[in-house]
Amino acid sequence: MRLVNRQPERGARFLLMLLPFIVLVGVYFFGSTARLAGNPDDKLLPSASQMVAAIHHAALEEDGRSGEYILWADSAASLKRLGLGLAVAALLGLAMGTVTGVFPLARATFSPFMTALAMIPPLAVLPILFIVFGLDELSKVMLIVIGITPVLARDIEQRAREIPPEILIKAQTLGANSWTLVLRVVLPQLLSRLLLSLRLMLGSAWLFLISAEAISATAGLGYRIFLVRRYLAMDTILPYVIWITLLAWLMDFALKGANRLLFPWSEGART
Amino acid sequence: MSFIEIDNVWQEYGHHVVLERLSLNIAEGEFCTLVGASGCGKSTFLRLMLGQERPSRGRILLAGKALPGEPDPGRGVVFQRYSVFPHLNALDNVAIGLELPRAPVLGRLFGAKKRAAREEARQLLEKVGLGHNLDQYPAQLSGGMQQRLAIAQAFIMRPRVLLLDEPFGALDPGIRKDMHALLLTLWQETGLTVFMVTHDLAEGFNLGTRLLVFDKTRNDPQAPNAYGARVTYDIPLNADRQVARARIADIAALQPD
């Protein structure tokens, strides 16, 4: 049988899914064991027990200086920034994208402007944000907002324009005015799309968050890994990276679930 | 004075003349079927009637007044595709037509009014044969059921004019027959004026009380877009059906509502 036609069976599919993970973990610990055997003080590839000890210290012991459990304090600080940034960006992006997508007059005015704005590399304006909004929370949230709002808005605008004109005409023959047309016909369809776009933008949001935290913060997951980098503390960095990945995956999973629950009719619920 | 007067209407897109010198008088309650070659301007004509576009020249009068320049609840429409809202279930797809005109701010009704709207929508859906599919989303309905839903959606508004653009083009012949019966029943009961585009000549002859054939009368092989189409044949059909319909209307008028 040709390779393009060969499908994995159900059990095999599960094993195939696990395979790359198992290989990665295996290669890692093989390398780790080998290096530690050569030099017990080697820091590059810490052993499992070293990492467990580091996690134990970060998650289950109070920090000597701050009296906090640093993993949880870091997670709370980061998630708060991320959540706030994503929420504001989602609202702004949805509002701008819908208005430019539905109203030709608004599109003529703002669409080229948004396209230009979206070209600005967000990290290049980070210094400006620090200068304008100060070094604390606001500038980090703003970086996320500035980084992903234009992309979200453009995506939503595109989706709004993809709504077949027949649908908009139909709504008018059913007695909709411009406002109720948006409220009852356009927005519900775009909300589902917004959740999908947010899922796709999660990676960028984390990127902006960690960048901002790396440069200026007193807590946060990004702050921590850049702080302990000075001591080559791979035993902390690696679990932190895995933890961040897990959080990102959980957020993606939650958004997907929300889409399926709230918008059972939609395309976005299936992808 | 006729119900609809189309007076020397032209429609041009740049140098492309699609319709030219179109003049028609349509009586209220007429069922016009529109046929013609692909690309000759039948959908364009419906867009003009809908108010989605304005004629380049000439004018269209509806009940003696200039036709409103944008779609409104007075003129219903069913397209071949994308006629129903994918995010609403069948019941709400129809009930929304009762909610939107009465709720200009929120676009939805609440409480007893909402229940009343849904009940009315449910009765109409039962009539078009979707009584068991109230909770289903359009994606879960077959093509024929989606068109039934679109027809129910249009009829709930009680429009005076109904525009149909190849509404049954994608349906198989058996289902098409059912749809014809449904459409005729509703037309006879409501007395609205119908314009229906079809590619199926038999459908055009069977359903209509008037068949309008769109075609070009002049043709320049060097410049195929220089001349537009007009109505070349205007054939009265099924006179008995119109009489029957008028009688039904009389009986309905006699009965206290």
Ligand SMILES: Nc1ncnc2c1ncn2[C@@H]1O[C@H](COP(=O)(O)OP(=O)(O)OP(=O)(O)O)[C@@H](O)[C@H]1O
């Ligand atoms: N907005 C527009 N701008 C330019 N040309 C247009 C526009 N709308 C329609 N046309 C042209 O008008 C002509 C008639 O189109 P129309 O859709 O009315 O044809 P039709 O009779 O409905 O054809 P079909 O049977 O294939 O649906 C086509 O050649 C089309 O290219």
Ligand SMILES: [Mg+2]
């Ligand atoms: Mg057409």
